[in-house]
Amino acid sequence: MKVLISGYGNIAQRHILNLLSLTSISELVILRRTNACIEDDYGVNTLVYRDLDTALLQHSFDMALVCSPASDHFSQIETLIKSGVPCFVEKPVTTDWKLAEKLLEIHRDHPTPILLGYDLRYTSGFKAVAELINAGVIGEIWRISAEVGQYLPDWRPNKNYQLTVSSQRKLGGGALRELSHELDYLNGLFKFQLHDLKVNSRNHTFLEMDCENEVQVIANAKVAQQAYEPSIYIALDMLSRKTYRRLKVSGSDMDLIWDLVEQKVKLCSDKMESDIDVTENANQPYINLLKEFVEKVQHHDCDNSPILQGIDVMEFIKLIESKAK
Template structure:
């Protein structure tokens, strides 16, 4: 029997495991370095060593759900052992180092995707549809904002000990909230130049940046901004696109998209009642569907662009200059 391997059983690993069970899968093996897993998953075989799990079993699919700083190490193990279908949680890594080695191995992989589940959000899909149909003409600018109070992210965990607070774990708002970099690329196209200012304020007592503001120039000449922070007491996540024939405003917290056209009545697209977890279910279902490739999935090469954007943004803040992306 072929097995699905889940590496890491933190919050995202547990979510994927529960969704796989919901979708009817039971041929699952878990890798957890601590070896301690919730009792509700006691029926599954658990390994503490990834290589041993692969050596002793036939693995068809791998889910990498470890801290960001471990992604490339875990991905290398899966690729070297010819696991043909791999789902890596976003972002790919916290560094561009060692990616050349990954690239040479990845060619053998039948399906290698990165978990940008916002591609499965009905609001962003609505915007993607509008842009694909060119209903509002050329995009002049795109402005994204996201913020949430870090201590509230995972109420059952001390945020000071979590990945977000640690530089060596790949934490900080730029990597934690990399979704914004990815979906701007997805909607508008490849970035050309990037500038950034980030802050590390003492109020949260963390090592990583807690506020960042980014300016992007895209190849199609559109401009973009991203604001990210760990301080909003209520989740804020929205995006505004200023276009030739109108404006699009997406608000995730309200589950709605407003379309304001110059020559027509305003349109409201509401998807109130859509559960956040459905994005994860849909992305896992699409990944596991061997009959076709779902264009909502994010390829490794596409995800590499958003990682390069973050690395360039950090470099820009330190050097105080625009960084060219090529």
């Protein structure tokens, strides 16, 4: 296979190594902002380009991995889809919902395999939680709480965080887009529709960035599993010095707690407590993602549900931003 990689950050490098373990690659073309040589030896012919159009003019590709800043996603995906190149796209699909909707129209006219990089749906924990919730084990749900906190300077220790995508609004940075995994997995589990939102969005000065680094959402929601509408609490921050990531679903019979850092799912009430071990190698969800993408490419599966998935997330972000104080 001949593969195009747009962007060469940590996630792109992870994807390259995983892809090499899944399929045979004869040529690797890396699109990056500089012409700097790639020091890593991947054992295949590796070329560097600064311009997508030039790369497409001089090469044909079996697939592309779009790991560039979100602000570049729409133009790159549009060009690749119209060229018939299957696309794996890192989150978020675009910077706003209008571009995501337009991308859906382009995909309808140029059906091409596509997949989004929301890896939390591919964890053992997500699978276990989905099975328990859909089985009605915890009773009627009355509250859903999802929280994540990660200290931005620790995300990429070898880089100045102020120069990264995550801290720059124009590149699609900020807590809402960079931590949109929570919005995606919540929608995957509950297919919820939020209403009666109250939002607190802050750019705390402890970090030097021009976009929000903390967002709190309180709302009510319609969910797929029941008629009763539970309350929702979502907290995203890029400031917590100790990383945490957890989901708590409170039901009429018991609580379900998914600790994504400890990789444990717990069912508990005043009468019982049961732990479910969902431990796996931290790289496994990324492998699962790319394995599905490779299979989509091999079978020319042009399903547009990944774009619809991305649109759902962007519509949530639009709604939250419209209510932000």
